[in-house]
Amino acid sequence: MLDITSLRAGIAEREILKGIDLSIKPGEVHAIMGPNGSGKSTLAQVLAGNPAYEVLGGSAMYNGEELLEMEPEVRAQKGIFLAFQYPVEIPGVTNAYFLRSAYNEIRKSRGEEEVDPLDFLDIIEERMKLVEMDESMLNRSVNAGFSGGEKKRNEILQMAVLQPKLAILDETDSGLDIDALRIVAGGVNALRRPDNATIVVTHYQRLLNYIVPDYVHVLANGRIVRSGGKELALELEERGYDWLLEAA
Amino acid sequence: MTDAVMARAHSPLDAKRVVTPVAHATRDSRVEGYLKLFDDIGRGHELLWLLKQRRAAIESFGRLGFPTSKDEDWHFTSVAPILERAYVPPVTPSAADSPALTREDVAPYTFEGEWETLVFLNGRYVANLSQIESDAQAYVGPMSDALVDDARAHFFERHFAGVADVGGHSFTALNAAFAGDGALVHVSADTVMPRNIHLLFVSDDAAEGALVSPHNIIALDHHAEVTVVESYVSAGNANYFTNAVTEVYIGDGARLRHYKIQRESPRAYHVGSWYAHQADTCAYEAFSFATGADLSRTNIATLLDGNGSHVSLDGLYLVNGEQTVDHQTSVVHAGESCTSHELYKGVLDGDSHAVFNGKVYVRAEAQKTDGKQSNNNLLLSEGARVDTKPQLEIYADDVKCTHGATVGPVDSTALFYLKSRGIGTSIALRLLTYAFAAEVLEELTIPAVRDELEKLAFERFAVGA
Numbered sequence: 001m002l003d004i005t006s007l008r009a010g011i012a013e014r015e016i017l018k019g020i021d022l023s024i025k026p027g028e029v030h031a032i033m034g035p036n037g038s039g040k041s042t043l044a045q046v047l048a049g050n051p052a053y054e055v056l057g058g059s060a061m062y063n064g065e066e067l068l069e070m071e072p073e074v075r076a077q078k079g080i081f082l083a084f085q086y087p088v089e090i091p092g093v094t095n096a097y098f099l100r101s102a103y104n105e106i107r108k109s110r111g112e113e114e115v116d117p118l119d120f121l122d123i124i125e126e127r128m129k130l131v132e133m134d135e136s137m138l139n140r141s142v143n144a145g146f147s148g149g150e151k152k153r154n155e156i157l158q159m160a161v162l163q164p165k166l167a168i169l170d171e172t173d174s175g176l177d178i179d180a181l182r183i184v185a186g187g188v189n190a191l192r193r194p195d196n197a198t199i200v201v202t203h204y205q206r207l208l209n210y211i212v213p214d215y216v217h218v219l220a221n222g223r224i225v226r227s228g229g230k231e232l233a234l235e236l237e238e239r240g241y242d243w244l245l246e247a248a
Numbered sequence: 249m250t251d252a253v254m255a256r257a258h259s260p261l262d263a264k265r266v267v268t269p270v271a272h273a274t275r276d277s278r279v280e281g282y283l284k285l286f287d288d289i290g291r292g293h294e295l296l297w298l299l300k301q302r303r304a305a306i307e308s309f310g311r312l313g314f315p316t317s318k319d320e321d322w323h324f325t326s327v328a329p330i331l332e333r334a335y336v337p338p339v340t341p342s343a344a345d346s347p348a349l350t351r352e353d354v355a356p357y358t359f360e361g362e363w364e365t366l367v368f369l370n371g372r373y374v375a376n377l378s379q380i381e382s383d384a385q386a387y388v389g390p391m392s393d394a395l396v397d398d399a400r401a402h403f404f405e406r407h408f409a410g411v412a413d414v415g416g417h418s419f420t421a422l423n424a425a426f427a428g429d430g431a432l433v434h435v436s437a438d439t440v441m442p443r444n445i446h447l448l449f450v451s452d453d454a455a456e457g458a459l460v461s462p463h464n465i466i467a468l469d470h471h472a473e474v475t476v477v478e479s480y481v482s483a484g485n486a487n488y489f490t491n492a493v494t495e496v497y498i499g500d501g502a503r504l505r506h507y508k509i510q511r512e513s514p515r516a517y518h519v520g521s522w523y524a525h526q527a528d529t530c531a532y533e534a535f536s537f538a539t540g541a542d543l544s545r546t547n548i549a550t551l552l553d554g555n556g557s558h559v560s561l562d563g564l565y566l567v568n569g570e571q572t573v574d575h576q577t578s579v580v581h582a583g584e585s586c587t588s589h590e591l592y593k594g595v596l597d598g599d600s601h602a603v604f605n606g607k608v609y610v611r612a613e614a615q616k617t618d619g620k621q622s623n624n625n626l627l628l629s630e631g632a633r634v635d636t637k638p639q640l641e642i643y644a645d646d647v648k649c650t651h652g653a654t655v656g657p658v659d660s661t662a663l664f665y666l667k668s669r670g671i672g673t674s675i676a677l678r679l680l681t682y683a684f685a686a687e688v689l690e691e692l693t694i695p696a697v698r699d700e701l702e703k704l705a706f707e708r709f710a711v712g713a
């Protein structure tokens with residue numbers, strides 16, 4: 001599904017990713033772990049196409065196409081979804097309008113008919129149950145005045161509505177209490193299918209108790225320094241990152 | 249209290265926007281032209297008091313002349329384009345009641361539902377396009393009718409050039425000298441008007457070269473309540489000059505919602521000045537929506553003369569191309585425990601230019617004043633330019649006042665967020681621009697007006713976004 005080779009990227013002329021190789025197949029869950037500043041979030045942003053980051057080299061083939069050359073909206077239309085670490089507040093645009101616009105833009109890109117507001121309500125009501133969100137959230141401005149937990153749940157709601165092929169969760173666990181974490185993880189797990197894949201970017205092992213990865217990769221100083229199974233996460237929890245940094 | 253903020257944003261393209269200064273000779277000769285024009289108009293039929301007022305006004309205009317960039321309030325906006333042509337009051341049609349305009353023509357500009365609508369075509373009241381009802385509690389009618397009724401004329405006399413700064417503001421003086429028609433709205437004490445009032449000023453191609461000078465008076469006796477919308481629209485593409493004045497009197501405990509919708513012809517010039525006087529515990533909600541005209545200037549001044557009153561001054565301007573839009577507001581806190589809240593937002597595209605100059609004066613006796621003022625601008629292009637100057641002058645010591653201004657492009661983080669959800673750049677930009685503008689439209693408390701302006705704002709961004 002996604003083959004990343006020798007990916008280098010940075011921001012403001014500073015190289016952050018110094019050669020990433022990663023291969024993801026349908027149905028898999030990959031966890032990207034690592035200390036602060038290792039490049040985890042940069043990888044997530046670059047895959048989603050944030051123009052603030054500059055790609056310096058390498059490639060990311062997504063279902064046979066070069067992802068790095070696509071506009072962010074095209075990536076989304078082709079099934080990439082980034083759950084933001086810091087979801088953006090957009091005062092003046094209601095959640096309902098935002099979600100429906102995104103849903104319809106993605107449908108249009110696939111040559112499908114747009115869905116009218118009433119039919120969309122049916123779709124969204126069902127998805128909202130997944131993240132235990134109240135309907136009143138639909139009429140509020142996107143993320144404006146939302147608590148940290150509400151913002152993260154709103155990200156998963158968007159994911160539930162847009163049904164991506166490849167979801168990238170960037171520090172989705174940060175700032176969540178244990179109940180919110182359970183709800184968010186429950187939503188992600190409910191959306192797992194054999195034909196889609198998930199990248200979980202996280203600093204802590206905690207989230208991986210709920211979203212169990214097939215592979216764990218440790219990022220340090222812009223490179224993957226170790227890959228392993230889910231037991232690697234437990235080892236990191238116990239030993240921290242230092243032993244890997246020294247080894248690298 | 250915060251320090252004075254002066255935010256300015258100039259693009260590198262400023263140079264090509266410099267307007268050739270009009271020589272003093274031209275400026276002075278244009279003033280002379282209007283003085284002569286005043287003398288040439290036969291006024292034998294006019295009421296004596298009005299004639300006196302007009303004479304005082306034209307003298308004042310002659311003394312003041314047209315403002316130059318040396319006038320602090322005109323530092324960023326040049327009146328030169330208005331001086332390029334000698335505008336003359338429109339010729340009164342022989343049958344004013346049967347103009348080329350039909351009800352269908354004005355329908356797009358009117359509000360549905362229970363409204364009293366006064367339609368003025370090229371400055372002149374058109375009865376058969378209007379729909380008004382007056383009763384003992386409220387009078388709503390054109391100046392031309394009011395002046396032929398003794399009681400109404402007397403009321404008009406007492407309020408004409410009362411709060412308007414005829415002695416100090418040249419365009420206001422010019423208006424008082426040439427005021428052709430306009431509306432009189434008088435709501436009696438303890439009366440809540442069941443219907444909103446719409447003063448609809450339409451210009452068509454016959455307005456080419458016209459000086460249109462509406463003069464409106466809105467007076468609310470104590471505890472009266474009414475909504476008045478002034479619309480300036482164009483059914484053509486003429487070059488004309490609207491120079492409007494509205495005088496507002498708000499009695500104790502009264503409440504006025506006063507909205508302006510400026511959608512003049514793209515070749516028109518518009519100067520609109522509102523002057524309000526507020527008594528005790530009253531509320532004035534003034535809103536200016538401006539998208540039209542090549543050059544427009546809105547002046548809104550209110551005097552909080554009583555205690556415990558409120559004024560909200562809000563506005564939204566949306567311009568592109570070579571348009572200039574200028575808002576000047578002035579709030580004088582003279583009474584105690586008054587609140588003034590002001591939010592102006594602007595969206596600029598192309599090589600357009602916006603000016604905002606907001607003044608809040610807090611006099612020494614105006615203790616417990618609560619004043620908020622902000623002006624936020626969104627630039628959609630490199631060529632757009634904003635000069636914004638929120639100002640506070642505080643002479644009382646127990647007050648709470650804040651002000652600020654922002655000028656900037658679309659938030660790139662928000663744009664990326666929308667795009668990452670599959671929404672293309674043009675739709676995302678339109679959504680963000682609309683969202684920016686919608687915040688201030690939420691201040692409008694009349695749903696019909698809010699809905700209409702939301703629609704107009706959204707349509708405005710369909711172009712060029």
